[in-house]
Amino acid sequence: MQQTLPDITKTGSLLTEYDVYLFRQGNHARLYERLGSHPAIADGIRGTYFAVWAPNAAEVSVVGDFNEWKAGNHPLSIRSDDSGIWEGFIPEIGHGTIYKYHIRSRYGDYRVEKGDPFAYTWEVPPKTASVVWDLSYAWRDRAWIRCREEANTPDAPISVYEVHAGSWRKVPAEENRSLNYRELAAELADYLIETGFTHVEFLPVMEHPFYASWGYQTLGYFAPTSRYGTPQDFMHLVERLHQRGIGVILDWVPSHFPSDGYGLSYFDGTYLYEHALPGRRYHPEWKSYVFNLGRNEVRSFLTSSAIFWLERYHADGLRVDAVSSMLYLDYARSAGEWTPNVHGGRENLEAVGFLRKVNETVHANYPDVLVIAEEATSWPGVTAPTATGGLGFDLKWNMGWMHDTLDYFVLDPVFRKYRPDFLTFSIWYAFSERYVLPLSHDEVVHEKGSLIGKMPGDDWRKRANLRLLYGYMFTHPGKKLLFMGGEFGQRSEWSHDAGLEWHLLRHPSHQGIFRWVADLNHLYRREPALHERDAEQEGFEWVDFSDVEKSIVSYLRRGRSADEVVLVACNCTPVPRYGYRVGVPFGGFWKEALNSDATEYGGSGVGNLGGVEAEQVPAHGRPWSLPLTLPPLGTVILLPEGA
Structure with missing residues (x-):
């Protein structure tokens, strides 16, 4: 489907006064339609309109191959409405143009080339430029979209297969390369049908500079990583999954971003996207910058990112990463390293307001999608409506269940009688929120070993214990999530550089685990008693x-x-x-x-x-x-x- 180009001859801009008003109020949910790079027409000439927020810049120009990366050849003009937005039209460039913004700050001699925060795609890493891109696509998943509310309701069976796109399956004959999005579409959809999962959750596919971050150091909040193909290739993957009746959940990271110089950090010579306060700017655990959620323009940026993936890529849900780190001012900080809120407490009131607002915005636009919190504390009302003081999420990862359950199953059976609470305590709070029971990637990395490797005893007992664990999980109240490889008893700890150990499925013992998980999934989906009243x-x-x-x-x-x-x-x-x-x-x-x-x-x-x-x-x-x-x-x- 060819994009119809907007004509900006009269205004010279895609931005209206109302857009600017919403942006500055923190209420713009579709900034990606206005900021960034957009093929357009002016005075009958095809070209590209550029707009970037850089309120503390003295000069901004677009640089790229088309002008030999020379700053000043194609300058942008700052708007006169105090929005801090620079914009301009460059004729005769369009889809596929590689570019960055050259910014000279009004403070000091800070000059830098920055990627576009709203870029729809980027060069393949380690290259770092943004790319002008036309997102047109003829979607063929209307049947799924029309009925997905039924698949996402609280009483529906929701069994999630968590996937890292780059390491689900490798091609050994081609230097162990990852599958591209279209290859993944063909193989993953069939596999999910066989195993019976209802949804797939992708570790962040948003563009990220450091592959070993698994996507959690997001840099391109509006771009699927180009490592595996084009935006349309990723759309094809989502479409194919929908055509097979499988929901798609995307990990989304609004808590922090990497410090790479071509990204969001110190964008215009000031702390623009990140906090200006030293005690709130840097995340000590992840060595990254923390978003300034008290700044309205940043809230509009992130809210627009959430809506973008639901609207342009037809995602059926977002799993919001590291919510705990957002809620608490003292998260991963010692005494003296954080400042209390205006009431003297440790709650991050700005983040609470943002999370409520983004959930309200998502559900107002897409009431049939899921927003899932990775939240590991006892914060009350994570899945309660915002109208009653809750955060407004649809589901919350039950980290207490995960920790207690694994603590129980790693015990030699002779000692389990001394800790029955590990197995039974979760029922005391199982209905306080709407939960997902996660056995995620976090439990099979950083020298924690594989799930089957945690189990005690010889090989037979390890496999039996793993099947027992899955039987308990699939019959316990709560939706289900299992990281790839767990469904057939992967023996090695997961590595993003290696594919899964598919050869294990040649062994009857591992094929047996695979069949057990598939049969559990099918029974779970078939029997209303196993899913209908999960939160009751x-x-x-x-x-x-x-x-x-x-x-x-x-x-x-x-x-x-x-x-x-x-x-x-x-x-x-x-x-x-x-x-x-x-x-x-x-x-x-x-x-x-x-x-x-x-x-x-x-x-x-x-x-x-x-x-x-x-x-x-x-x-x-x-x-x-x-x-x-x-x-x-x-x-x-x-x-x-x-x-």
Whole structure:
């Protein structure tokens, strides 16, 4: 689809007075349509309109191959409305033009060439220039967009496969290169259908200078990284996933940005995007700059970035990185390294206001998308509506569940009876927010090892423990997230420079883990009791969590209909239990829907031969009970016949 170029003959600008007003008020949600580089027409001549915010510049000009990178040859003019925006039209250049802004500050002798904060694409790193680009694309995902609200509602099954695009699969025969966006589209969509995940979440695809940051040191807030192709190539990837019924969530980083000289830092010879206060400017943990969220123009920049990915790339959600670091003034800072807010507290009031505003703006424009917080503290109301004082997110990563669960499963089974709280405490707060249960990339990097590598025991027990962990995860209240490789038991710690260990799928034991995760996904999606009431107390009911000596827990998940019931029993020791009685709410035959110890999953085959007839023997306060066979280090999931 060819872009219809705007005609700026009369005004010489894409900006209206209202645009400037919204920008300065912090309320502009589509600045990417006004600032940056845009092919246009003036006086019948094709060219490109440029606009950049640099209020403390004395001179700004556009430099590039077209003028041999000579400053001053194509100067921009500052607007007379005190907006600090410089703009201008350069004839006879357009799509594909490589450029930067040459800025001379009004303070000192600061001169610098900066990339465009609003560039739609950049040169392939390590090159650093911006590129004029036409984002036209004939989207063919209308059917998905029309019905995606159903896939993103709080009672929908949401199972997320977390992916780093550059290392999901490599091409060894071609110097171990990454797949490009179009190759990824072809292979990833088929894989997700097979494994049963409902959504894919990409680690930040936004342009970033340092590959080893995995995208979390974002520099191009309006550009997918050119390492894997063009903007249209990335659109094709999103489109293909949508055509296969898979939602796309993008990691988004509004908390901090890298200090690379051609980026946002010290943009016009002043601290423009970052804080001017030394105690709030620099992030000590990530060695990066912190956005000044108290500055209205910065808020407009970031809000526009959020809307951009939903509007121009049809993303179905944003996972907001490092929300905890935004909420607290003393995050990663010692006493004396931070300044309290106006009330004397540690809360970052500017960030709270920004997060509420961006969530309100996103949901006003796109009520059918998800905004997910990576937030690791007990901040109240992260997923509560802003109207009631909440932050307005749709979901929050449950970091407490993740830490407790992994702390439990790394224990040798003989010691698990001493820490049953690691397994059961999460239910006390499971319904205080709308949660995602994350086993993310963060748990398999920085010498933490792989998930299967954390498990105790020999190879058989490691695999059994991993299957048990997944069985517990997929039946626990909350949406699901699993980082790539975990679904087949990757043995090595993840490395962004290496592809996943796909060769492991040639081994029946790892193929068994893969089949177990796929079957869990399909059961989770099929049974309303496993997802419909994730954030409701009534959706979960303990049968028994007191058998500490045997390290066995059993519980019911319930849907909204009385017959929507799932029974789960987890045996967290390698000792099989026969005739183990578990109370159930009614009689009849209970079929064994899944058993992690089944031979097709690499288990020993201990189980219930298809199911168990309930007996009118009271147990656990219920009139009926099942005499179950619980496999070693196993999860069994049973459904009443007819369900």
